[in-house]
Amino acid sequence: MSTSTAFQTFSLANDIFDVSTQDEIYAFDVAADKQLNRESPWSKDPHYFKSCKISAVALIKMVIHARSGVPHEIMGLMQGKVMGNSLVIMDSFALPVQGTETRVNAANEANEYMVTYIEQSKSVRRLENAIGWYHSHPGYGCWLSGIDVDTQMNNQQFTDPFVAVVIDPNRTISAGKVDIGAFRTYPKNYTPPNVSSSEYQSIPLNKIEDFGVHANQYYSLDVEIFKSSLDTELLGLLWNKYWINTLSQSPLISNRAYAVSQLSDLAQKLAKAQAVVGSTRPVMPSLKEKDDKSPSAPKKDEKKKEDNQLAKSVKDSTKIAIEAQHGLIAQVLKDVIFSVRPGQEHKGLQQVSEVVDTSMSIG
Numbered sequence: 001m002s003t004s005t006a007f008q009t010f011s012l013a014n015d016i017f018d019v020s021t022q023d024e025i026y027a028f029d030v031a032a033d034k035q036l037n038r039e040s041p042w043s044k045d046p047h048y049f050k051s052c053k054i055s056a057v058a059l060i061k062m063v064i065h066a067r068s069g070v071p072h073e074i075m076g077l078m079q080g081k082v083m084g085n086s087l088v089i090m091d092s093f094a095l096p097v098q099g100t101e102t103r104v105n106a107a108n109e110a111n112e113y114m115v116t117y118i119e120q121s122k123s124v125r126r127l128e129n130a131i132g133w134y135h136s137h138p139g140y141g142c143w144l145s146g147i148d149v150d151t152q153m154n155n156q157q158f159t160d161p162f163v164a165v166v167i168d169p170n171r172t173i174s175a176g177k178v179d180i181g182a183f184r185t186y187p188k189n190y191t192p193p194n195v196s197s198s199e200y201q202s203i204p205l206n207k208i209e210d211f212g213v214h215a216n217q218y219y220s221l222d223v224e225i226f227k228s229s230l231d232t233e234l235l236g237l238l239w240n241k242y243w244i245n246t247l248s249q250s251p252l253i254s255n256r257a258y259a260v261s262q263l264s265d266l267a268q269k270l271a272k273a274q275a276v277v278g279s280t281r282p283v284m285p286s287l288k289e290k291d292d293k294s295p296s297a298p299k300k301d302e303k304k305k306e307d308n309q310l311a312k313s314v315k316d317s318t319k320i321a322i323e324a325q326h327g328l329i330a331q332v333l334k335d336v337i338f339s340v341r342p343g344q345e346h347k348g349l350q351q352v353s354e355v356v357d358t359s360m361s362i363g
Helices: 003-013 030-039 056-069 108-123 146-159 169-175 205-217 229-247 256-279 300-338 345-362
Strands: 016-018 051-055 075-083 086-094 129-136 163-168 179-185 218-227
Touching: 003 016, 030 075, 051 056, 051 163, 051 179, 056 075, 056 086, 056 129, 056 163, 056 169, 056 218, 056 229, 075 108, 086 129, 086 163, 108 129, 129 146, 146 163, 146 179, 146 205, 163 169, 205 218, 218 229, 256 300
Parallel strands: 016 218, 051 086, 051 218, 129 163
Antiparallel strands: 075 086, 075 129, 163 179, 179 218
């Protein structure tokens, strides 16, 4: 598989759309930007921003950075501007911070580096201001922890407009699509309106409490990825590095620790669900009007909780199986493409066709 074909697949998987180099998204008006910041309409409406548009160049830089830090978290800054009710990310750069497997904090060295980088950017006509920060959650999804919420709240209080972006490099490797989320926090003492629950995402059992406690303190933005023809050369250089790393690694091996943690977490969730099932009593046959009064009948809340836990465990197990199958298919494809002996090309093409058919049936 050539790098161009791989990049086209990556672009399709992540819905990267092309825009003209003359598009307004690439223009930066300093005076208009200052005027917009003075008016700050986002300070009057907690839901002012609806989407986060990210340059494909900035995206691939963040993904490479996130992958380089596994199993530790990484952190970086993003430059961009405001367009209507969208935050536009034009570029990103890594910060020299020390992260752990659960958190990352910017020290004085990172703050000095940040100021110097932005000042030097202006000398090469990168005029956009710092408009957000990104960090990674290796293996546990895209959301804001309690520490992340505090960090983002401080950023919005002193340097708004600002957005928080989270990338999961482990799930990106397993799924083939960048696992990314963009978030804004609500003001303090603000009670958000009741909203329908978003699409379910698998959260490790040891993170669920932190996720649940702070879930109502922020909201997610729609993420869109864009690029232009002028981005092609730079993007190609970055893509070659990303693609070579991807090609030389097997997801089944490089993501082995993540896969084991997923299985361990699933086992704990199933054990917890089993405990709930074991504590419920079967419903004895009785008249309809007496059902609700029967002491042997399980409470509706308990039944709903039981079904909910089991349903989520089923979704988690399906996700783990699909990711494992994708990793196996990727490895088989590499073996077929790069290990075909002379005279065996026909057999190799047949194997590739069989693998592709299997992948389509799984998808």
